[in-house]
Amino acid sequence: MFTRCFRSQRIMVPRLPAALAIVIGTSALAGSPTSEKPPTAGDASPAAGTVAPPAAQAEPIEPSPEPLQGPVALDLLDLFVHPIGPEGMEFSEKTRSLDGKRVVVEGYMVRQELPYGKRFLLTTRPVILEEDEMGPGDDLPPQTIFCFLPDNLAMTVVYTPARLRLTGTLRLGHREEPDNMVSFVRLLLEPPEKPSPDSTPDAAPADAPAPPGQP
Amino acid sequence: MVLHARNALALAAGVLASAAASAAPTVTRLIPPSELFSTGNTDPIIARFLPGQRFDLQATISPDSGSPLLVPGSIQFLVDGSPVAGTVTTKSPAGGTYPTGTTIGTLRAYSNGIPGRHTLSVTAQQADGQTVTATGNFEIVPIVQQGRRAKNIIVCIGDGMGIAHRTAARIMKQGVAQGKAKGLLAMDRMPYTGIVITHSLNSIVTDSAPGACCYSTGNKFVNNQLGVFPDDTTGGSNANNDFDNPRVELVTEYLYRTFGKTSGIVTTADVFDATPAAFASHTAKRGDGTGICDAYLDESGSTGLSVILGGGRKWFLPSGTLGSARGASTDYVLPAELASAWGVPAGAIDPARNLLGDFQSSGWTYAADRTALNSIPSNTSKLLGLFTYSNMNVALDKINGRRGTSTVVNDYTFPNQPMLSEMTTAAINVLNRNPAGFFLMVEGASIDKQAHNMDSERWILDTIEFDDAVAVCNQFAQANPDTLVIVTADHECAGINIIGASTVTDAALQARIALGQGAAQVRNGVVGTYDAAGFPNYTIAADGYPTTTDIDRRMLIGYAANADRYEDWRTNPLPLQDSQQPLVGSAPLNTYPALPINRDTAGNFLVTGQIADTIAAHTASDIPCSAFGRGSPQFTGVMDNTDIYFKMMQAALGGWAGR
Structure with a gap:
């Protein structure tokens, strides 16, 4: 699937893939390209194909104190004040203003060695996290978001290399995760919408190579 | 699984070593490790030490089921048949399944000044009067006084750098004409070269922890463990179990204690990573970044650590500060008996600690980027440089960032990172202020990391970056002949x-x-x-x-080791x-x-790869080692990785007749 997607990008500018990186069982819904434009800051309407009905939203970790509103686009590169100073980072004003609110972000799922469970990391560029070999020594960009699936969904995460567009509720603040990682930016994902015919990937040509399997 | 197998072997040996009946206590582990204890064979000697080098003695003893108690105070260590003076402290095992009453006896900070082979025995008695004795061995390697000593020692480690990594870097940087290399790398121009065997204590294929500790202690360790022998309090959620293992004195500790030499660690990785940590910390778990970095400062009075340069700012910020990775589960507190015997602070579980502030208030100059590094005060005696939150970006991306052809370093929001050669220059300038000399470790870390990724151009350029740092070291040694420079790796990566x-x-x-x-x-x-x-x-x-x-x-x-x-x-x-x-x-x-x-x-x-993984793996292949300066003629032939330590210390302690 990825081979097809990657090759097709050459004639699909500015097509961007958009979907949740969630699978039910082993059937990945992730990485399905669509032809919609990426949302811009201030968008008030839900992004098609990524937002579940409000009634279906789950809050597995931190209940939202506010009613649902349309997601606001948040660029990962704008999470922090630039340039980063000599010590800690600082949330940008926009990031702080979105704490507890619905946002839509784009980025790449970090490839991990250990099982994902119901959490994965999203960051600005493709990165391999060699946590089994290297421990917490990593090549993660600072702009990394911890993304959590709703607890009440029988879903697990599998890796996908595609650029992802995710919608959920943003949570800020220090928290030590069960695997000893420390999170500061979390995204409580909304359940995925069922794939529509419009979001089905292009059919592969008859002579297309077999897609690489999930590692 | 490997540890269990070793335990089973040790258990069998312990039973054989006991003269008592089958219902007798058994010794399941005797530290330092030895073939004599594990298999009954006297060779090869596994544990070797310098005269006076400190190390802990430890034994795990299980009573038989009918008398599940050992007589308090009955555990005794003997070297060459004579009781070892000192206090044997006891504790219970953790992190595994052990017979009731199993006891770990430890005698801290032992040393022996008599060169040659020695036997180490442990005896214990259980409540019904039955006793057990188990015996192992170790060796004290002599130092020969034979000439001028190496005042300064620099160990350059190209992490994962096998012979082909060097060759590829040479071909790319220098080129080949009609079969002749048009030029050589700095490490090629070093006059003495040998090859190094890299196996660890528990595998033919080492990881970077024991792969570096062989150079920092002269001993073999278990993968993932730093400056410690294995014990029976591993695992579980108690991070303290990671820091109570039997210690071996590090090269930095030994040289600071005996000669007052200060030390530095310079790396392109996160500074808590296994290779730099091998020279300034002791833990059974290389991932304990909070405790490792705390110990860099806490135990600097023992290691003489005066320069730390690399990535890893995330371990130095209070846990509530954005970007901090500090956590209680990766922090440390030492047992009181360990802290007392080794003369180090006990530490604390304090993820909210402002370690960066503590470094600065302890007199360290802090550099956050290349500009700051290049403008440190000329009288700087302690230097901390943390240029990214974790690993630094690789040479290809840093160089292309400087050329304006890539935004990767900007994407990481650290656009002004120094090259390894610049960090090495700064480290030497600071350390060279100590008239007693220094020990410096320089690591090209992402040669390994990019080889894992099978990203050919990135590890080749990182090898070139590493070689530029080697050139800085060689230039210093050329101007300061009482300097020994060793360039090697910890293992080969990716075949x-x-x-x-x-x-x-x-x-x-x-x-x-x-x-x-x-x-x-x-x-x-x-x-x-x-x-x-x-x-x-x-x-x-x-x-x-x-x-x-x-x-x-x-x-x-x-x-060859590809995914x-x-x-x-x-x-x-x-x-x-x-x-x-x-x-x-x-x-x-x-x-x-x-x-x-x-x-x-x-x-x-x-x-199609030969391994069932997503990235390439380390291999057991031998690695090259090149040397220049005082004592460098020793570094030829086929050497065990622990030999490098003893040759290096011969140059530092006994000197070398000639260059």
Whole structure:
């Protein structure tokens, strides 16, 4: 699937893939390209194909104190004040203003060695996290978001290399995760919408190579 | 699984060593490790130490089921049959299943000044009067006084750098003409070279922890463990179990205690990473970043640690500060008996500690970027440089950032990172202020990390970056002859070799890739072996790196310890570097997939890996070692990795007759 997607990008500018990186069982819904434009800051309407009905939203970790509103686009590169100073980072004003609110972000799922469970990391560029070999020594960009699936969904995460567009509720603040990682930016994902015919990937040509399997 | 097997072996040996009946206590572990204890064979000697080098003695003893108690105070260690003076403290095992009453006896900070082989025995008595004795051995390696000592020692570790990594870097940077290298790397020009055996205590294939600790202690350790022998309080959620293992005195501790030499660690990785941590910390778990970095400061009174340069700022910020990775589960507190015996602070579980502030208030100068590093006060005696939150960016991305052809370092929000040679220069300038001399470890960390990723151009450029740092060290040794420079690795990574060169131009290669016909187009007619390989010719820019790595008829790399990957031979692109990418100019800029299996797929040339992993692995291959300066003639032939430590210390403690 990825081979097809990657090759097709050459004639699909500015097509961007958009979907949740969630699978039910082993059937990945992730990485399905669509032809919609990426949302811009201030968008008030839900992004098609990524937002579940409000009634279906789950809050597995931190209940939202506010009613649902349309997601606001948040660029990962704008999470922090630039340039980063000599010590800690600082949330940008926009990031702080979105704490507890619905946002839509784009980025790449970090490839991990250990099982994902119901959490994965999203960051600005493709990165391999060699946590089994290297421990917490990593090549993660600072702009990394911890993304959590709703607890009440029988879903697990599998890796996908595609650029992802995710919608959920943003949570800020220090928290030590069960695997000893420390999170500061979390995204409580909304359940995925069922794939529509419009979001089905292009059919592969008859002579297309077999897609690489999930590692 | 390996540890269990070793325990079982030790258990059997313990039973054999006991003269009592079958219902007798048994010794399941005796530290330092030895073949005599494990198998009954006197050779090879596993544990070796310098005269006076401190190490802990430890034994795990299980009573039989009928008398599940040991007599308090009955555990005794004997060397060559004579009781060892000192206090034996006891504790219970943790993190595994042990018979009721199993007791760990430890005697801290033992040392022996008599060269030669020694036996180590432990005896214990259980409540019903039955006793057990188990015996192992160790060796004290003599130091011969024979000439001028090496005042300064610099160990350069190209992490994962096998012989082919060096060859590839030489071909790319210097080129070859009619079979002759047009030039040599700095490490090639060092006068003495040998090869090093790299196995660890529990595997023929080492990881970076024991791979570096052989140089910092002279001993073999278990993978993932730093400056400690294995024990029976591992695992579980108690991080303290990671820091109570039997210690071995580090080279930094020994040289600071005996000669007052200060020390430094310089790396392109996160500074808590296994290789730098091997020279200034003791833990059974290399991932305990909070405790490791705390110990850098807490125990600097023992290690003489005065320079720390690399990435890893995340461990130095209070846990509530944005970007901090500090946590209680990776922090440390030492047992009181350990802290007392070794004369070090006990530490504390304090993830909210402002470690960066503590360094600064302890007199360390802090540099957050290249500009700050290059402008530190001339009288700086302690230098901390933390240039990124974790690992630093690799040479290819740093150089292309400086050239303005890549935004990767900007994407990481650390656009002003120094090169390893600049960090090395700064470290030497600071350490050289100590009239007693210094010990410095310099690591090219991402040679390994990018070899894992099978990202050929990135590890080759990191090898070139590492070699530039070696050149700085050699220049210093040239001007300061009482200096020994050793350049080696900790292990080979990825089973790398140079299989030949492309027979086509880059444009032709791209055209073949675009067809997506796999080996028929991307391998056949492209991979030139033997005569067809010719001599790849890279153009080197004024900054010392290739103007481009996507040349016509480029060098081609193969991987023996490879995971499945697609290969197209081209430099793994960044959007601004690759017009083939459709999203050039879009933000974020990089659309390149993360995994070898997901990378380079357009050509559809799948190379099936031999290992069931997503990235390449370390190998057991021997590695090269080159040396220059005082005592360097020792570093020839085939050497065990622990031999490097004793040869280095011969130069530092006993000197060398001649250069």
